Amino acid sequence: SQTIHQWPATLVQPVGSPLSLECTVEGTSNPNLYWYRQAAGRGLQLLFYSVGIGQISSEVPQNLSASRPQDRQFILSSKKLLLSDSGFYLCAWSGVRYEQYFGPGTRLTVT
Amino acid sequence: TQLLEQSPQFLSIQEGENLTVYCNSSSVFSSLQWYRQEPGEGPVLLVTVVTGGEVKKLKRLTFQFGDARKDSSLHITAAQPGDTGLYLCADGSGGSNYKLTFGKGTLLTVNP
Numbered sequence: 001s002q003t004i005h006q007w008p009a010t011l012v013q014p015v016g017s018p019l020s021l022e023c024t025v026e027g028t029s030n031p032n033l034y035w036y037r038q039a040a041g042r043g044l045q046l047l048f049y050s051v052g053i054g055q056i057s058s059e060v061p062q063n064l065s066a067s068r069p070q071d072r073q074f075i076l077s078s079k080k081l082l083l084s085d086s087g088f089y090l091c092a093w094s095g096v097r098y099e100q101y102f103g104p105g106t107r108l109t110v111t
Numbered sequence: 112t113q114l115l116e117q118s119p120q121f122l123s124i125q126e127g128e129n130l131t132v133y134c135n136s137s138s139v140f141s142s143l144q145w146y147r148q149e150p151g152e153g154p155v156l157l158v159t160v161v162t163g164g165e166v167k168k169l170k171r172l173t174f175q176f177g178d179a180r181k182d183s184s185l186h187i188t189a190a191q192p193g194d195t196g197l198y199l200c201a202d203g204s205g206g207s208n209y210k211l212t213f214g215k216g217t218l219l220t221v222n223p
């Protein structure tokens with residue numbers, strides 16, 4: 001069966017510090033991968049998606065970036081965090097269908 | 112750009128009551144999904160509906176898809192505290208990237 005992992009689970013970082021969130025998927029090959037941000041427990045905002053290694057599409061211009069160095073690894077990064085980057089970050093994967101399967105999320109607080 | 116509207120935004124009910132939440136789209140749904148998200152966790156897929164008029168049941172949950180494929184409802188019978196969570200609807204945008212557009216959700220609280 002497929003499993004998706006995210007870490008860390010929680011993170012508190014000062015403004016201006018760098019960020020690296022990691023997501024890995026097990027039990028499937030060549031998944032589509034997605035990064036979302038969720039503010040105040042409401043709707044999900046798609047940040048990036050990837051259909052293959054090294055292929056990244058950005059949905060929202062911002063100071064975040066994403067990379068996919070391996071088939072089942074997806075990384076969300078920032079060089080300098082802003083207060084507005086605080087939120088709940090979710091990674092998800094899908095196969096050749098619309099159903100998406102989410103990781104447990106990372107709660108980021110920028111202070 | 113497709114817009115998904117969910118109503119109500121918030122719903123607080125007592126255990127044992129029935130409820131219905133709604134999801135409406137500005138355009139025809141491609142592939143509508145319902146997810147439930149518990150506090151501090153990622154959303155979990157409940158169901159996918161693709162055919163106009165389709166009805167699917169998942170234990171006490173009944174999902175309906177409108178004939179014109181622009182609206183959907185989720186009905187919960189005899190709600191339990193374990194049903195508490197954020198209910199999100201989502202639609203596929205088409206294409207091989209399988210992106211989803213999410214509504215803002217209905218936050219349901221079932222009080223014991």
